Each structure stands twice: as C-alpha cells, then as structure tokens.
Amino acid sequence: MRKIVAAAFALCAMVLTLPALAQTPPNVLIVGQIAEPKSLDPQAVTATNDFRILVNVYDGLVRFKKGTLEIEPALARSWDISEDGTTYTFHLREDVTFQDGTPFDAEAVKFTFDRMLKDDHPFHDTGPFPLAFFFSQVEDVTARDAQTVVFKLKEPFAPFLSNLAYPTGLIVSPAAVKEHGQDFGRNPVGTGAFKFEGWDPNSKVVVSRNDEYWDGAPQLEAIVFRPIADANTRVAEMLSGGIDLMVEVPPDSLNQFREDENYSVYEEAGPHLWFLILNTKEGPFSDKRVRQAVNYAIDKKALTEDVLQGTATVAAGPIPGAFEWANDGSVEPYPYDPEKAKELIREAGAEGKTLTFYVPEGGSGMLDPVAMATAIQADLKKVGLDARIQTYEWNTYLANVNPGLEGKADMAEMAWMTNDPDTLPFLALRTDAMPDKGGFNSGYYSNPEVDRLLDEARKTTDQEKRGELYGQVQQIVHDDAPWAFIANWKQNAVSTAGVQGFELEPSFLLVLKDVTKG
Amino acid sequence: MTATIAKRLLAAIPVLFGLSLVVFGMIALIPGDPATAILGSYATPENVARLNASLGLDKSLPQQYLAWISGVVTGDFGRSYALNRPVIDIVLERFSATLLLAGASLLLATIFGLLAGIVSAVRQFGLADKAITLVVLIGISVPSFWLGLLLILFFAVRIKLFPASGMVAIYGGGGPLDILHHLVLPAITLALVATGVIARLTRTAMLEVLRQDYIRTARAKGLTERRVIYRHAFMAALVSVIPVIGIQAGFVLGGAVYVETVFQWPGIGAMLVNAISQRDILLVQGGVLVVAASYVLFNLLADVCQTLLDPRLK
Numbered sequence: 001m002r003k004i005v006a007a008a009f010a011l012c013a014m015v016l017t018l019p020a021l022a023q024t025p026p027n028v029l030i031v032g033q034i035a036e037p038k039s040l041d042p043q044a045v046t047a048t049n050d051f052r053i054l055v056n057v058y059d060g061l062v063r064f065k066k067g068t069l070e071i072e073p074a075l076a077r078s079w080d081i082s083e084d085g086t087t088y089t090f091h092l093r094e095d096v097t098f099q100d101g102t103p104f105d106a107e108a109v110k111f112t113f114d115r116m117l118k119d120d121h122p123f124h125d126t127g128p129f130p131l132a133f134f135f136s137q138v139e140d141v142t143a144r145d146a147q148t149v150v151f152k153l154k155e156p157f158a159p160f161l162s163n164l165a166y167p168t169g170l171i172v173s174p175a176a177v178k179e180h181g182q183d184f185g186r187n188p189v190g191t192g193a194f195k196f197e198g199w200d201p202n203s204k205v206v207v208s209r210n211d212e213y214w215d216g217a218p219q220l221e222a223i224v225f226r227p228i229a230d231a232n233t234r235v236a237e238m239l240s241g242g243i244d245l246m247v248e249v250p251p252d253s254l255n256q257f258r259e260d261e262n263y264s265v266y267e268e269a270g271p272h273l274w275f276l277i278l279n280t281k282e283g284p285f286s287d288k289r290v291r292q293a294v295n296y297a298i299d300k301k302a303l304t305e306d307v308l309q310g311t312a313t314v315a316a317g318p319i320p321g322a323f324e325w326a327n328d329g330s331v332e333p334y335p336y337d338p339e340k341a342k343e344l345i346r347e348a349g350a351e352g353k354t355l356t357f358y359v360p361e362g363g364s365g366m367l368d369p370v371a372m373a374t375a376i377q378a379d380l381k382k383v384g385l386d387a388r389i390q391t392y393e394w395n396t397y398l399a400n401v402n403p404g405l406e407g408k409a410d411m412a413e414m415a416w417m418t419n420d421p422d423t424l425p426f427l428a429l430r431t432d433a434m435p436d437k438g439g440f441n442s443g444y445y446s447n448p449e450v451d452r453l454l455d456e457a458r459k460t461t462d463q464e465k466r467g468e469l470y471g472q473v474q475q476i477v478h479d480d481a482p483w484a485f486i487a488n489w490k491q492n493a494v495s496t497a498g499v500q501g502f503e504l505e506p507s508f509l510l511v512l513k514d515v516t517k518g
Numbered sequence: 519m520t521a522t523i524a525k526r527l528l529a530a531i532p533v534l535f536g537l538s539l540v541v542f543g544m545i546a547l548i549p550g551d552p553a554t555a556i557l558g559s560y561a562t563p564e565n566v567a568r569l570n571a572s573l574g575l576d577k578s579l580p581q582q583y584l585a586w587i588s589g590v591v592t593g594d595f596g597r598s599y600a601l602n603r604p605v606i607d608i609v610l611e612r613f614s615a616t617l618l619l620a621g622a623s624l625l626l627a628t629i630f631g632l633l634a635g636i637v638s639a640v641r642q643f644g645l646a647d648k649a650i651t652l653v654v655l656i657g658i659s660v661p662s663f664w665l666g667l668l669l670i671l672f673f674a675v676r677i678k679l680f681p682a683s684g685m686v687a688i689y690g691g692g693g694p695l696d697i698l699h700h701l702v703l704p705a706i707t708l709a710l711v712a713t714g715v716i717a718r719l720t721r722t723a724m725l726e727v728l729r730q731d732y733i734r735t736a737r738a739k740g741l742t743e744r745r746v747i748y749r750h751a752f753m754a755a756l757v758s759v760i761p762v763i764g765i766q767a768g769f770v771l772g773g774a775v776y777v778e779t780v781f782q783w784p785g786i787g788a789m790l791v792n793a794i795s796q797r798d799i800l801l802v803q804g805g806v807l808v809v810a811a812s813y814v815l816f817n818l819l820a821d822v823c824q825t826l827l828d829p830r831l832k
Contacts, residue, residue: 025689039602046556128572130556133565185602201603201611202784204688224688228782229792232667236682240674364558395550395797398561402554416559427562438564 024244027221029499029517031510032234032246036202036227039185042170043116043129048417051167052247052510053205053225057099058170058190061090061109062161064507069271069323069419070463071161075104075171075191085156085461092147096214098173099195106143111174113141113151123177126184131168135160156459158466159420166419167509193218193513202227218513238263238494244517245495245502247510251309257494266493268504269313271322272365273424274415276376276484279405281444284355284385289348291481294411295334297341297383298376304487307371312487317478318429319421319470320488322506325463326421326470331478333485341383355380357387358401358412363394365415367489373413387411404435404442411484412442419507421470426454429477445482519825523818530814534807538590541806542583545799551575552599552797573599586803596800600793605804609786613808615685616785618697619777620770622705627712627770628763634713635720635759640747642725650717658714662773666707666780673703683782704781708773712766719762723755730754757828764820768813 024030037050042058045051061076073079076090096104114121116129117138137157142150153160163169176189188196193215194207208222226243228234235253237243249257249265257263278285278294285291300314316333319326345351359373360366370391377387390409392400401412416424426433431446433439450473457469478485491508498518505511553569554561570576577585589596595605634654638647674682680703686692687700727733728751736746775787786805793801 030688036601038600044602046558046560128569130553130565130569131560133560200686201608202615203684203686226684226688228683229788230779230782233670233683233780233782236667236670236675240670240678240682242682242684242688393795395555395795396548398554399549399551402561402563435563438562440559440562 024241027219027517028224029220029222029245029512029515030224030226030243031512032228032237032243033225034227034231034234034248035229037205037225040188040196040199040205041126041185042167042172042190043112043132044127044185045167046130048508051508053207054167054170054188055192055509056194056223056512057188057192057196057207058167058172059192060164060166060169060171061092062165062169064165064505064509066511067503067505069162069506070325071165074165075109081461085158085459086153088151088153088160089144090149090151092149093214094147096191097212098175098189098191099210100173100176100189102173102175104171104191105146106149107146108174109149109171110141110143111177112171113138115172115177116168123181126177126182134163134166134168156461158458158461159422162420165507194220194223197222213513215513219516220512223512238496244499245493247491247493249492249494251311254309254311254492254494262497264495264497264499264502266495266502266504267311267490268492268506269320269322269488269490270417270506270508271320271419271421272415272417272489272491272508273315273318273320273485274312274365274367274372274413274487274489275315275318276486277401277405277412277414277443278482278484279410279443280446280482281406283410284348284350284353285410285443287348287350288480289344290350290353291484292334292479293341293344293348293350293383294380294385294484295481296337296344297385298379298484298486299336300333300486301336303372303375307375308367308487311492312367312489315485315488317474317485318425318483319474322488323421323470325467327474328467328471330471331474334478334481338379338383345383345385351384353385355385355387355410356408357389358397358405358409359389359391360394360397360413361391363397363415365417365489366394366413367415367487369413372486401442402435402440404444406444414442415489417508422454422458425450425470425473425477426458429482430454443482445477445480447476447480450476450480519822523822526814526818526821530811533814534810537810538587538803538807539583541803542579542586542799545794545797545802546579548797550797552799555796555798556599586800590807595804598793598798598801600796600798600801605800608789608801609804609808612784612786612789612805613812615783616771616774616778616787617812619701619704619708619783619785620767620774622701623708623770623774624712624763624767626705626709627716627766630709631713631716632720632759634717636724636747636752638717639721639724639728647721654714654717657710658718660710661776662707662711663776663780665710666704666777669703669707670780685784704777704783707780708770708777711773712770715766715769716759716763720755720759723758724751727751727754753827757824760824760827761820764817764823767816767820771809771812 033049035049039045042054059074062071063074065072075093077093079088079090081088098104115123116132137153139152139154144150173189177184180187193210193213195210197206197208199205205225209218211217228237231250234246238246258265278291280286304312304314314333316331321327360369373389380387418424428440429445430451433441435442453469453473457466460466491504493504495502500516501514553566557565598605634650638650641647670682673680681700685700687696733751736750774785778785778788790805
C-alpha cells in the first residue's frame with residue numbers, strides 16, 4: 001500500500017513539473033481554428049474554416065488584392081477577355097513550381113478544372129466537388145501552350161474572375177493528385193507560401209515555409225492550425241498562451257482583449273448580410289407598405305450594438321458595403337422610426353396582425369439568431385405586429401425555408417456570405433430564382449427591372465459599369481423591401497501583441513504570408 | 519460461468535442490430551441531409567440532388583441500409599462524408615480517447631467515492647461525515663461544463679499548472695506523461711458527479727452492513743477495528759456498490775460529451791454531436807454501434823465482478 005501511494009505521489013510530481021504549456025515556439029505561429037478541417041483539397045471543401053488553411057498552401061490564377069475585394073494577378077501574370085465576354089485567355093508565370101517540385105503550367109490549370117468539372121475525367125472520383133457549380137459556365141479549358149490557358153464560357157459571366165479568386169479556384173498539383181487519389185485532401189500540394197507538413201487528426205495541421213515561393217518566401221518558419229471548437233476554450237487557450245492567433249472571438253471576450261495591451265484585436269466588415277426574408281406572396285407582407293414598415297420598426301442599431309455587442313454594422317440593402325466598387329453609398333439604411341412604421345401599417349390596414357416568424361437555433365453566419373429574433377419581436381410589438389417565433393435546428397431549418405415560405409411562415413431569418421455582389425441577388429431575388437426553379441427566393445420577390453439589371457450586370461465585364469448596375473439594384477430592392485435588411489457581420493480575430501503584419505481580409509480568408517512573430 | 523458470458527454476448531447481437539435499424543431510421547426521418555449540410559447556403563435542389571447522387575444517397579432507404587450492414591459484417595463501416603476518412607478509423611481513434619478519459623474518471627470516482635463513503639459511514643454524523651456530505655452534494659449539483667471552465671480559468675489561465683485543452687502538447691507531445699498532464703483537469707471534472715453518487719451509496723451500504731449481527735460478532739471476537747471495517751463490512755458493502763459503479767460507467771461515458779467539448783478532448787461524444795448535425799449518417803451509425811457494444815460489455819463486466827465477489831451468487 002505504501003509503495004503504491006509513494007508511486008502515485010512520484011507520478012503527480014512528474015506531471016506537475018512538466019511545463020504547463022510549452023510557450024509557443026519562436027517564429028512558429030499557432031492559430032486557433034473553429035473546427036477540424038474536412039479536407040485540404042480546395043475543390044472538395046465548402047467551409048471558411050478549411051479555406052483559412054488552403055489559401056496559405058495554394059494559389060489561384062488571380063486573388064483578392066490585400067484589404068479589398070478587387071481582383072489582382074496571382075499565378076496568371078495577365079489576362080485578356082474577348083469582346084463578347086466568353087473567352088478568357090490567361091498568361092501564366094514561368095517561374096513557379098509546385099511544392100513537390102513539378103512545374104506549374106497550363107496543363108496543371110486544365111487538370112485542376114477538368115478534374116472538378118468533367119464527369120469522365122480519370123480523377124473525377126477524387127471528389128465530390130460540391131462547389132463545382134461556381135464554374136458551371138465553363139465550357140472547356142485548353143492549354144494553348146505551356147504558359148497560356150484559355151477558358152471558353154457558355155455565356156458571358158462577369159463573376160468568373162471573383163470565382164477564380166475564391167478557394168474553389170485554387171490550383172492543385174496534378175502529380176500529387178495522381179499519386180494520392182482519394183487521399184489527396186490529406187496530402188495537399190500547391191504552389192503557396194507554405195507547404196504541408198503533417199496532419200494529426202483532432203490535434204493540428206502543420207505547414208512550413210516554402211523557401212521557393214514565387215512571391216517572396218514568408219518569414220514565419222511554420223504555422224500550426226489547431227481545431228478548438230468551443231469558443232470559450234479558444235479564449236482560455238489564448239489567455240494561457242497555447243495559441244498566438246484566434247478567429248471568431250465571442251463578443252464578451254473581445255472587450256476583455258481590447259483592454260489588455262498584451263493582445264491586439266482585429267475587426268473587418270465582410271461581404272456578409274443578415275436579413276429577414278418576408279413572404280411577399282401572401283399575408284400582410286404582400287403589401288409593400290408593411291414590408292417597409294418592418295424595416296422602419298426594427299432598431300438595427302440596438303441589435304448590432306447591444307445584442308451583437310458591436311460585432312456587426314447596420315446593413316443598407318441587399319449588397320454588402322464591403323463590395324466597395326458596387327456601392328456608390330447613395331442608399332442609406334432604413335432609419336429606426338416606429339411612428340412612420342405605425343403610419344404605414346395603419347395605411348395598409350395591417351394593425352394587430354399575427355406573423356409566423358421562423359428562427360434557427362444557430363447556423364453558418366447566423367450570429368445570435370434567437371436573441372436577435374426576440375429583440376425584433378419586441379420591436380414589432382411596439383408598432384402593433386404580433387410575431388410568433390418558431391425555432392428549428394439549422395439543417396431542419398434550411399430544409400423548411402429553402403423550399404419557400406408559402407403556407408408556412410411570414411418571415412424567416414437568413415444570412416449569406418459571398419465573394420461577388422452577383423451571387424446573393426442572383427440566387428435569391430430574381431423571378432427565375434423562385435424555389436420551384438431551384439433558387440433561394442423563398443419570399444417570392446419579383447421585379448422585372450431587377451431581373452433585367454442582374455442579367456445585364458452578369459454580362460458586363462467592365463467593373464465600373466457593373467458597379468453602376470448593382471447600384472441600381474441596391475436602390476430598387478431597398479425600396480421594394482422584399483427583405484428586412486439588418487446587419488453586416490464584422491469578422492474578428494485576436495493575436496498576442498508580438499504578432500505583426502496580420503490583417504483580416506474582407507474576403508474572410510486568412511492570408512498569413514506577411515505575418516511575423518516577435 | 520464461461521457459458522453465461524458467451525450467452526450474454528450472443529444476446530447482444532440482436533440488440534445491436536435493432537439499435538442500428540433505429541438509429542438509421544431516426545437519422546433518415548429528421549429533415550435535412552448530408553448534401554444540404556455540406557452545401558450550406560448553396561444547397562439548391564439541383565446541387566443537392568447532384569451531390570447526393572455522388573455520395574450514393576439517391577438510392578432508397580432499405581437499399582442504403584443493406585449496403586451499410588453488408589459492409590459492417592465484413593468490417594467495412596464506410597467513409598465519413600464530413601471528414602472524408604474511413605469511419606472505423608475515426609471511431610476507434612475517438613473512442614479510445616473517450617475510454618481513456620472515462621476510465622481515468624471512473625478510477626478516480628471509485629477510489630475517492632469508496633473512501634469518502636467509508637469514512638462518512640464510520641464517522642456517521644461526525645464532522646468528517648458532514649463535510650463529506652456537503653462536498654458530495656455540491657459535486658452532484660454542479661454542471662460539469664461550468665466546473666470545467668472554472669478549472670481551466672484557475673489551473674490553466676491563472677496559475678498555468680495544466681494545459682487548457684487538447685490531449686497532447688502541440689510540440690514534442692504524445693508521451694504518456696504528456697497525455698496524463700492533459701488528462702488531469704478533464705478527468706477530475708468528469709469524475710465529480712460519479713464520485714458523489716458512489717460516495718452516497720457506499721455510505722448507505724456500509725451503514726446497513728455495520729448494523730448486522732456478524733459485525734458485532736467480529737468485534738466481540740476482538741478483531742481490530744480496521745480489520746472489521748475493511749475485511750468484514752467493506753467487502754460485504756462492495757457487493758451492492760459494484761452494480762452502481764457499473765451504471766456510473768455508463769453515465770461517465772455519456773457525460774463525457776460535455777467535458778470533451780469544454781476541454782477539446784478528441785473523444786467520441788463531441789464527434790457524435792457533430793456528426794448528427796452534419797447528418798453524417800455512416801459516422802453516426804459506426805459511432806453509436808461501438809458505444810452501444812461497449813455498454814453491453816461494461817454491464818456484463820459489472821455482473822461478472824459481482825458474481826465473483828458475492829458468495830451467494832456463485
């Protein structure tokens with residue numbers, strides 16, 4: 001018995017003398033992620049969490065310019081677009097090799113896209129590729145010579161370049177795909193600033209500096225991505241020194257970090273929109289005045305500043321302000337004006353109407369859906385509308401809302417994060433995007449002028465002209481009020497003070513090439 | 519004895535089979551499917567249909583179940599949609615982490631629960647008894663996810679004695695001592711409720727036994743108090759405590775979900791919660807089957823221990 005006790009004490013002593021946390025090693029950045037990645041195959045994944053690793057391992061033909069949502073050259077030095085907007089010719093860099101030593105050339109680009117888009121490609125079975133429809137307009141890809149690749153589109157499609165800058169358009173090493181097949185996602189090879197080193201399930205993904213990087217080798221020796229799903233645990237790891245950088249900080253903790261000089265806080269509004277879909281087909285919201293009244297009645301400032309504790313800004317219309325080139329700033333958010341709302345409701349004869357309000361319990365980009373719903377319900381009560389909340393688990397919710405609200409609900413919460421101003425209105429506001437036609441127009445909004453403008457914007461390759469068209473869309477939709485426009489989420493991050501050169505991108509991607517750790 | 523065990527093991531097969539049917543049916547009945555979960559905002563009916571087809575989910579439910587069960591019989595549990603790896607690899611990896619956590623907690627709970635129970639029975643209504651009863655009451659009442667956060671705040675953030683989360687250190691980790699170091703806080707958190715329950719029941723069982731005639735006889739024979747309590751009373755009380763420990767093993771496995779989430783312990787509970795919300799049906803099936811099989815085994819183990827200890831059952 002004595003011996004056992006003595007042994008137990010010895011063991012305790014040994015455990016206690018272990019350094020509680022090996023301080024994070026110098027020049028290695030440890031990033032607290034929100035979940036285990038699914039795969040590191042850029043064409044196979046859909047989650048921002050996975051994209052945050054991918055953009056450091058791979059490059060695309062083009063990329064978002066730092067701090068903006070504008071396109072700049074990456075693996076393609078330059079490109080030409082044909083008059084009719086259906087042929088894109090990219091001129092590639094000559095000095096690039098993949099991290100496995102094989103050369104980057106036009107054939108690699110063709111391989112990347114054919115694998116994703118062609119059912120009969122020998123490596124198509126390394127999928128599925130859920131976001132392949134981003135490139136559904138691509139008819140074929142040809143390697144004209146080693147440094148020239150030509151994309152032929154079925155019809156003009158202006159968002160094509162932003163889709164190429166999205167992680168789904170990152171270029172993979174054909175040799176590595178051929179070698180690893182189905183397991184390529186666990187043995188990724190690209191041309192990026194960091195090369196893949198290893199992946200311990202549930203513990204870490206490690207990438208190390210690519211000394212041969214064509215755009216200048218990064219200073220960090222390595223980055224470790226740790227999945228820490230629970231937000232409070234992520235905060236505790238940050239406070240105890242287990243990570244150097246964390247994303248998606250809970251609002252409560254953000255203020256704590258802000259007041260502590262050992263940490264730096266980052267915030268950046270992104271192309272995100274949080275809104276209420278209003279059922280324009282039946283019930284009170286078939287009257288435009290009631291829809292506008294709801295927009296006036298909701299105190300969006302109180303929502304973003306109190307409920308969301310400053311982690312979002314007030315939204316003006318369907319196109320988030322982060323798309324600077326598509327916003328001329330002429331559309332202002334609906335002001336908080338309960339009197340005006342009451343007046344409109346009276347005019348429409350909708351006083352005291354009961355509304356069914358669908359609310360998810362959580363979900364991607366939904367912020368704090370239940371608390372927000374309760375605040376909105378209270379605001380509507382003040383102007384004489386009785387909203388009845390029904391909550392659902394996220395996937396159940398989508399299965400309920402996406403087929404359309406008819407016969408079920410008057411309003412429903414929704415949030416989207418996109419990479420081009422075209423995406424959300426095109427998929428959720430057009431007459432041809434009604435649920436029975438495979439779109440997300442669950443509130444049945446229809447305005448032929450908006451349809452025409454969106455179609456035209458899609459065919460216009462000149463960015464300035466496109467921007468003007470979206471400006472008009474913004475104005476009309478704002479006035480028609482098929483949605484209640486509530487908030488644009490600001491993504492946030494916290495790092496230790498020693499981390500320098502880090503910036504959040506409006507694209508919500510996590511580019512770590514220029515980061516140093518002192 | 520061997521025949522009984524074999525019979526019990528055989529009886530588990532239809533139970534597990536029925537369970538797999540029920541779980542499969544439940545996941546199929548709840549709205550939403552893996553394709554919707556994977557596509558998120560982009561889940562148009564067209565995209566969902568295309569993705570479901572490439573995942574093999576466009577077949578009828580009985581066909582899907584048959585394909586799964588015939589795989590399981592040959593040891594092939596399929597591939598997870600959400601994590602893109604063989605289900606069996608993920609489940610075994612996660613389950614061993616949970617077993618380690620639950621095992622350590624159960625060990626702690628048993629040792630401290632029995633000790634506390636004995637002390638408070640022997641010193642009934644004394645100071646020690648009152649103190650232990652109070653602590654046990656608090657232990658049973660405190661929710662583990664809250665206690666876990668408090669422990670992290672104090673031991674990891676404030677005095678930096680233990681790591682805040684995970685199972686191994688990011689650099690140079692993975693040795694047994696390193697894992698033990700990471701295990702301390704989650705194991706204590708998870709053990710607390712079970713310790714309380716075991717302590718309460720041990721106290722009751724001991725009090726009952728201590729009132730029996732043969733204890734008086736033992737004392738009258740002049741045996742030392744130590745020998746009376748540990749040899750005569752405790753061994754008899756243990757017979758009624760062991761099944762409780764067996765049941766607690768089940769609760770500890772179940773309660774591990776919260777603790778695993780708080781401490782980012784890579785166990786099967788957190789994995790199952792995730793898999794359900796992703797509608798990752800094969801992973802849920804594989805996980806549930808393994809957990810259910812282990813329940814059957816633990817209960818069997820508890821019964822065997824009881825038979826061995828109780829002369830009347832032999």
